[in-house]
Amino acid sequence: MASDTIKTYRFRGGVHPPEEKLTKSIPVRTMPMPDKVFIPLSQHLGAPAKPIVSPGDRVTVGTKIADAGGFVSAPVHSSISGVVKGIVDYPHPAGRNLPAVEIEGDGTDQRDGAVKPRSNPMDLDPGQIKEIIREAGLVGMGGATFPTHVKLSPPEGKPIDTLIINGAECEPYLTADHRLMLDAPDHIVTGAELMGKILGVRRIIIAVEKNKMDAVAALKKAVLGGDTAVVALAVKYPQGAEKQLIKALLDRSVPSGGLPMDVKVVVQNVGTANAVYEAVAENRPLVSRYCSVTGPGIKNPANLVLRIGTPVSKVIEYCGGLTQDVRKVILGGPMMGIAVWDFSVPVMKGTSGILALTEEYLDENREGPCLRCGNCVRVCPMGLTPLMFARHTQLGAFDRAEEFNVMDCIECGCCAYECPAHIPLVHLAKYAKAEIQARRRKAQG
Amino acid sequence: MFESIIVLAGLGLLSALGLGIASRAFHVDTDQRIQTIAGLLPGANCGACGFPGCNGLANAIVSGNGKIEACSAVSDENRKEIARLMGMEAAETVKRVAVIHCNFPAGGVGNKFEYLGVTDCRAANLVAGGPKQCVYACIGLGTCKSVCPFDAVTMGDSGLPVIDPEKCVACGKCVEACPKKIIDLVPVSRMVQVLCSSRDKGARVKKVCSVGCINCMLCERVCPFEAIHVIDNIARIDYEKCRVCGLCLRECPTGTIANLRGWEVVAEIGESCNGCTLCARACPVDTISGTAKERHIVDPERCIGCGICVDQCKRDAVTLVKKTAAVRKAAAAGE
Amino acid sequence: MRELILLIISAVLVNNFVLARFLGICPFLGVSKKTETAVGMGMAVIFVMTLSSLFTWLAYTYLLAPFHIEYLQTIVFILIIAAFVQLVEMFIQKASPALYQALGIYLPLITTNCAVLGVAVINIQTTHNFWESVLFGFGAAVGFALALVLFAGIRERLELSDIPRPLQGTAIALITAGILALAFMGFTGLVKM
Numbered sequence: 008m009a010s011d012t013i014k015t016y017r018f019r020g021g022v023h024p025p026e027e028k029l030t031k032s033i034p035v036r037t038m039p040m041p042d043k044v045f046i047p048l049s050q051h052l053g054a055p056a057k058p059i060v061s062p063g064d065r066v067t068v069g070t071k072i073a074d075a076g077g078f079v080s081a082p083v084h085s086s087i088s089g090v091v092k093g094i095v096d097y098p099h100p101a102g103r104n105l106p107a108v109e110i111e112g113d114g115t116d117q118r119d120g121a122v123k124p125r126s127n128p129m130d131l132d133p134g135q136i137k138e139i140i141r142e143a144g145l146v147g148m149g150g151a152t153f154p155t156h157v158k159l160s161p162p163e164g165k166p167i168d169t170l171i172i173n174g175a176e177c178e179p180y181l182t183a184d185h186r187l188m189l190d191a192p193d194h195i196v197t198g199a200e201l202m203g204k205i206l207g208v209r210r211i212i213i214a215v216e217k218n219k220m221d222a223v224a225a226l227k228k229a230v231l232g233g234d235t236a237v238v239a240l241a242v243k244y245p246q247g248a249e250k251q252l253i254k255a256l257l258d259r260s261v262p263s264g265g266l267p268m269d270v271k272v273v274v275q276n277v278g279t280a281n282a283v284y285e286a287v288a289e290n291r292p293l294v295s296r297y298c299s300v301t302g303p304g305i306k307n308p309a310n311l312v313l314r315i316g317t318p319v320s321k322v323i324e325y326c327g328g329l330t331q332d333v334r335k336v337i338l339g340g341p342m343m344g345i346a347v348w349d350f351s352v353p354v355m356k357g358t359s360g361i362l363a364l365t366e367e368y369l370d371e372n373r374e375g376p377c378l379r380c381g382n383c384v385r386v387c388p389m390g391l392t393p394l395m396f397a398r399h400t401q402l403g404a405f406d407r408a409e410e411f412n413v414m415d416c417i418e419c420g421c422c423a424y425e426c427p428a429h430i431p432l433v434h435l436a437k438y439a440k441a442e443i444q445a446r447r448r449k450a451q452g
Numbered sequence: 453m454f455e456s457i458i459v460l461a462g463l464g465l466l467s468a469l470g471l472g473i474a475s476r477a478f479h480v481d482t483d484q485r486i487q488t489i490a491g492l493l494p495g496a497n498c499g500a501c502g503f504p505g506c507n508g509l510a511n512a513i514v515s516g517n518g519k520i521e522a523c524s525a526v527s528d529e530n531r532k533e534i535a536r537l538m539g540m541e542a543a544e545t546v547k548r549v550a551v552i553h554c555n556f557p558a559g560g561v562g563n564k565f566e567y568l569g570v571t572d573c574r575a576a577n578l579v580a581g582g583p584k585q586c587v588y589a590c591i592g593l594g595t596c597k598s599v600c601p602f603d604a605v606t607m608g609d610s611g612l613p614v615i616d617p618e619k620c621v622a623c624g625k626c627v628e629a630c631p632k633k634i635i636d637l638v639p640v641s642r643m644v645q646v647l648c649s650s651r652d653k654g655a656r657v658k659k660v661c662s663v664g665c666i667n668c669m670l671c672e673r674v675c676p677f678e679a680i681h682v683i684d685n686i687a688r689i690d691y692e693k694c695r696v697c698g699l700c701l702r703e704c705p706t707g708t709i710a711n712l713r714g715w716e717v718v719a720e721i722g723e724s725c726n727g728c729t730l731c732a733r734a735c736p737v738d739t740i741s742g743t744a745k746e747r748h749i750v751d752p753e754r755c756i757g758c759g760i761c762v763d764q765c766k767r768d769a770v771t772l773v774k775k776t777a778a779v780r781k782a783a784a785a786g787e
Numbered sequence: 788m789r790e791l792i793l794l795i796i797s798a799v800l801v802n803n804f805v806l807a808r809f810l811g812i813c814p815f816l817g818v819s820k821k822t823e824t825a826v827g828m829g830m831a832v833i834f835v836m837t838l839s840s841l842f843t844w845l846a847y848t849y850l851l852a853p854f855h856i857e858y859l860q861t862i863v864f865i866l867i868i869a870a871f872v873q874l875v876e877m878f879i880q881k882a883s884p885a886l887y888q889a890l891g892i893y894l895p896l897i898t899t900n901c902a903v904l905g906v907a908v909i910n911i912q913t914t915h916n917f918w919e920s921v922l923f924g925f926g927a928a929v930g931f932a933l934a935l936v937l938f939a940g941i942r943e944r945l946e947l948s949d950i951p952r953p954l955q956g957t958a959i960a961l962i963t964a965g966i967l968a969l970a971f972m973g974f975t976g977l978v979k980m
Contacts, residue, residue: 102580348565348580376949438575455854467870478877
């Protein structure tokens with residue numbers, strides 16, 4: 008097989024948090040259609056979508072309810088059939104109330120009439136495939152939610168020679184991608200080939216961490232040939248971060264401030280590949296996703312197919328509720344996920360997991376003084392010195408923090424995970440980045 | 453003895469000669485005024501004037517690129533002194549102070565989650581807009597305090613920063629740093645303030661805060677000077693028009709508006725009053741009494757100092773005076 | 788030749804003026820907050836010390852000693868040092884106004900820097916000859932500059948540290964200077980004259 012000939016490399020730094028993949032062997036169930044969904048208009052990086060429905064409109068599964076608000080944006084579709092109640096300000100995982108389309112379900116789960124499978128997806132030309140992807144509202148399903156069609160449109164003069172399909176799922180607890188790779192390896196492979204066609208690349212590498220050998224086997228079986236390879240990578244966090252993945256597979260380093268396309272690579276998540284297949288071959292827009300509902304604080308951990316817009320509280324209820332000692336519920340994984348501030352926030356396109364953590368799993372120690380132990384430097388996969396930029400940030404010297412390359416921080420959380428003084432290094436990095444960006448904007452006028 | 457005088461004098465002359473030549477060679481054109489002006493400026497190097505530090509402003513003033521008024525922190529005497537040095541007239545500047553437009557502790561604004569991150573409002577604001585239930589509320593982690601170069605901000609017991617109007621020089625550092633943008637610079641004479649910044653609709657405000665502006669428009673209706681308007685769901689005061697009468701804060705059902713001015717003014721009617729009763733009719737709080745054609749009296753206890761009577765009087769008999777202990781005493785004596 | 792090299796090394800490291808003889812502590816603490824100003828100060832001191840040790844030796848040997856007016860030693864030395872300091876001050880004001888601003892009062896204070904006078908006096912006491920005097924002055928000044936820059940580097944790092952409140956400022960600076968002096972004790976025995 009082609010995969011055996013691919014040499015893998017090591018990226019520097021990284022940590023080995025306990026894997027805790029509680030839901031690894033639980034087959035996926037589909038959560039029944041919720042009676043009400045709140046579909047946020049801002050589920051992706053970039054401009055929010057513009058609503059094209061008004062209160063009282065009847066919608067079916069897959070009806071487009073909002074159009075892209077710009078080039079870097081994605082349309083939004085209804086995930087249930089029912090009646091639009093209105094466009095309301097609704098709690099959003101970003102921490103504020105943001106506009107969302109409220110749809111009350113009619114229980115019929117009727118599909119959009121226009122949704123008909125295509126029999127010959129591979130015969131479409133690249134432009135058509137890209138247009139279908141754009142129309143289907145596809146965004147990066149790994150969590151960054153960057154609109155997929157934008158990522159598949161590298162600017163002139165940036166040739167791409169490799170497409171990497173990211174199935175590393177290096178975050179502890181999460182198993183949604185793992186289950187997807189077991190359930191639909193052929194869809195992922197076809198989706199990858201479709202994206203490869205858009206980019207005009209032959210070499211496609213599907214990368215999976217070694218703790219999911221069953222998924223590797225399933226994918227290998229699905230690969231029919233060509234230059235598509237399935238590679239098993241060492242288990243190390245953050246193996247699934249774009250830049251680290253590129254380093255591990257191709258030994259190429261993305262330059263500071265650059266993007267994967269600067270080293271001729273595009274990275275897409277396995278979830279995205281599957282969604283591409285569904286959009287192109289089955290003509291289904293992105294209205295649901297695989298999601299792990301897991302953690303020590305969930306009574307019945309499960310892997311679920313969730314409709315976009317289902318309130319998190321409903322999902323937790325469906326999984327038996329929370330245990331008494333839950334202290335934090337996180338959307339995404341424990342390393343990079345965002346804590347939920349209101350249980351009514353909806354599941355979005357980028358929600359790969361709902362994780363409930365109890366007190367003993369949380370580090371709520373007070374921040375102590377830095378010991379200069381250097382652990383953060385050792386584990387930083389980007390080769391930064393988190394202690395230095397964090398300290399300068401604490402002192403308000405953002406220009407000095409910038410000199411320590413805080414802008415290259417990928418916020419993976421390795422440093423904060425290792426820090427024996429419990430310094431919130433990632434938060435400081437995010438803070439410094441936000442301040443520096445604000446200053447840059449101000450300087451530009 | 454003789455030798456020592458010769459030796460010392462000779463060495464002195466020699467050095468003087470050398471230095472004299474050197475001072476020609478290394479001559480630098482320096483305007484002595486720059487140093488003097490830099491010495492008169494506050495020296496906090498806060499940068500609010502837009503020049504790099506106080507020296508930068510001193511340079512700019514001497515070279516004509518900067519104005520003395522650019523510095524809001526310099527004391528009045530020093531400003532006049534600088535103006536004298538530069539041979540120009542010092543423009544009268546209105547002393548301003550920073551005011552925090554939120555009163556969340558009194559409103560009982562709770563937290564929507566427990567915040568464990570970096571102790572800095574700007575950092576906290578990144579996490580779901582801060583832990584306060586009201587997204588417009590003061591986060592209360594003291595970023596304004598840490599950026600204040602003049603130590604004018606202290607953290608109150610309730611968690612709300614307190615600005616000392618004596619120390620505040622309106623440099624604007626806190627205005628810039630506050631992630632909620634709820635601090636602004638206000639003329640000290642216009643200190644009737646809306647202590648709320650919420651642009652939420654009234655019902656939503658009521659849910660999270662008992663002292664928030666609920667856009668009831670009562671203040672707008674009662675204001676005799678059209679100085680207060682509800683724009684974007686929040687009452688805003690036009691400091692040009694406001695006369696600090698305080699009628700709006702009496703009307704405000706939630707107590708959102710407060711008078712932070714340190715003194716009060718009252719109307720006084722002088723000798724030249726002919727008892728035309730125009731003032732008594734115009735007074736919004738009915739504090740002017742007296743029979744027609746006789747000198748009227750203002751009840752200084754009830755007078756709000758709005759100055760409408762001053763506008764009405766055709767004989768310039770009414771004046772506004774600062775309400776001092778003496779005035780109060782006179783009132784008590786029934787004079 | 789070897790003697791002279793050893794003399795320089797001894798003046799720079801073993802008998803460092805600041806850290807072993809404890810002379811010139813005032814500018815050492817005053818201008819060591821930033822490395823750039825420390826470097827500027829170091830350069831100024833190197834210039835003043837080298838030239839003033841040269842001229843003080845000349846003045847002593849050819850003016851004071853022949854006329855037996857050695858009692859004027861201090862006043863003559865100060866006169867010479869002050870002249871050089873004035874020269875440096877004019878030059879820096881012309882060449883680098885920023886450095887002039889940063890050094891502030893410490894620049895004219897080189898005049899009363901006991902390290903500069905100390906070099907001149909030690910030169911006479913230890914009966915150095917002309918070249919010994921010049922090189923000793925130069926070595927002592929380099930030692931001063933070295934200590935100043937090292938200390939400034941440490942203080943820049945100290946700015947980032949959580950220092951207990953009672954120790955902040957000069958207190959921690961003095962403790963650090965003490966530890967730095969301890970470290971320089973390691974050079975004892977490096978040179979056997």
